[in-house]
Amino acid sequence: MLFHLLYGGLASHVGWLRVFRYPSTRILCAAITALLLSFLIGPWFISRLKSRQIGETIREDGPATHKKKAGTPTMGGSLILFCLAVSTLLWCDLRSSLVWLAVSVTIAFGAIGFADDYEKVAKKNKKGISGKLRLLLEFGIAGGAMAYLFFSNTMSEDVRLHIQLPFTNFYEQGLIIPAWAYTIFGAFVVVGTANAVNLTDGLDGLAIGPSIMNAGVFLILAYIAGVSTTILTAQGPVSIAQYLHIAHIQGSEELAVFAAALFGSGIGFLWYNTYPAQVFMGDVGSLGLGGAIGMLAVLTKNELVLLIVGGLFVVEALSVMIQTSWFKWTKKTRGAGERVFLMAPIHHHYEKLGWDEPKIIVRFWLVSALLALLALGTLKMR
Numbered sequence: 001m002l003f004h005l006l007y008g009g010l011a012s013h014v015g016w017l018r019v020f021r022y023p024s025t026r027i028l029c030a031a032i033t034a035l036l037l038s039f040l041i042g043p044w045f046i047s048r049l050k051s052r053q054i055g056e057t058i059r060e061d062g063p064a065t066h067k068k069k070a071g072t073p074t075m076g077g078s079l080i081l082f083c084l085a086v087s088t089l090l091w092c093d094l095r096s097s098l099v100w101l102a103v104s105v106t107i108a109f110g111a112i113g114f115a116d117d118y119e120k121v122a123k124k125n126k127k128g129i130s131g132k133l134r135l136l137l138e139f140g141i142a143g144g145a146m147a148y149l150f151f152s153n154t155m156s157e158d159v160r161l162h163i164q165l166p167f168t169n170f171y172e173q174g175l176i177i178p179a180w181a182y183t184i185f186g187a188f189v190v191v192g193t194a195n196a197v198n199l200t201d202g203l204d205g206l207a208i209g210p211s212i213m214n215a216g217v218f219l220i221l222a223y224i225a226g227v228s229t230t231i232l233t234a235q236g237p238v239s240i241a242q243y244l245h246i247a248h249i250q251g252s253e254e255l256a257v258f259a260a261a262l263f264g265s266g267i268g269f270l271w272y273n274t275y276p277a278q279v280f281m282g283d284v285g286s287l288g289l290g291g292a293i294g295m296l297a298v299l300t301k302n303e304l305v306l307l308i309v310g311g312l313f314v315v316e317a318l319s320v321m322i323q324t325s326w327f328k329w330t331k332k333t334r335g336a337g338e339r340v341f342l343m344a345p346i347h348h349h350y351e352k353l354g355w356d357e358p359k360i361i362v363r364f365w366l367v368s369a370l371l372a373l374l375a376l377g378t379l380k381m382r
Contacts (some may be wrong), residue, residue, distance in 0.1 A: 002098075021252065023226075023227070023253040023256060023257065024223075028260070029090075030087045030090070030258075030264065031261065031263050031363065031369060032275075033087040034262075034263075034265040035264040035265070035267055036268075038080075038083050041083075042269075049076070050073050056113075072278070072279065074117060074279070075285075076281050077269075077281035077283070077284040077288055078284050079268075080281065080288065081265075083261070083265035084292070087260075087261035087264065088103055088257060089103070092254050093251075098251055098252060098299050099255060099258050102255060102299060105141060105292075106288050106292040108291070109141065109194050109288050110287060110291070112141075113198075113288060114131050115211055116284075117282040117284050128283070133357050138287075139191055142191050143183060143184075145187075145190070146182070146186035148272055150182050150186070151179060156250070159249060160179075160182070161176050161178070161179060162176055162184055162301060163182075163185075164246065164301045165310065166325060167381050168245075175264070188300055189294050189306065190290075190294035193290045193306065193313065193355045194294060195287075195290065196316060197286045197293065198283060199317055199320055199345045200288040200313050200347070201280075201281060202348060203275075203347055204274060204365060205270055205361055206361050207267050207285075208270050209361070209364075210364070210368035211266050212267060213365075213372040214296075215292075215293070217372050218300060219260050219263060221246075222253065223252075223255075224244065224246065225241050225248060225252045226250065227241075231243045244380075246379065255299055262292055266289075266367055275358050294306070305375050307379070309372050310365055311367075312364055312368045315346060315347075316347065322341075323344035
């Protein structure tokens, strides 16, 4: 919006406004705008949640240390999504189909989380909406977005049906699958990421920290994939993406604006969510964030790199799957359910071992930071 006003409208009269044509300028503006919005409206937003008594309900089988968190304002993820959407729409090129896909899926997943939180808070239903209904809605939204992406001309045909294999040359060793299969695969990536982030959101700041790091990595990947700057090689001029052997995606630099807004709104929310938290993000935040990260992975052709940069989310989800599967199998075969972990997701296992909450959070952040660096390292190890 501001991009079209400043560059498209006023730049012809005020020369220096042409600087806004550069994605790098708008990336900085998007991050700063989202951060400032969080700081400006965050205190008012939290006070409104308190006045409406929108507080967290603590699970009865959870760690005893969590009892003191009962009543802490939740659904704070609405603040993240608001700042993300406003900042993105202010600074992106509104003609970008890639950005509209990312924003739409993010808001839609946030809406599912909002409905789930509403059931828990307003109707005192601790389970929220039905798990089957939630998955049906998530796959419907993600599947619709993937169908539009892979059956339209949003991406060139030689790119959209490719799966980028980490540490390999996209143009020589990429895996090509049919559009219908890619639609299903992409939907699983988005839904899986959303639910993995949701499972990670169990301690103060635990989910938002890695989400910020993921946003930073995908900001870089999206910018590199889309920027048109060329490098002169022995084979002639090539784009930076081609030089690094990753997919060159026309227009994906606008996704970097979206990722920057996600980065800025995440940092702004962390100000209030860091231990001891003043507000929790709730499912509206965790599902929205997961949907955003999943879409960034798909739209930048880094679906498998997501397994690295989002490795912490993967481990959290796997811990729940392992715990549930083992418990059901041993109950069926041995008559009594057994557990692999003291409690799942795995961050609760460490709580049960006696680790202090801040120690778990910071160490998980450090692991996520290392994984983020490794994901960026794949750019040179091809």
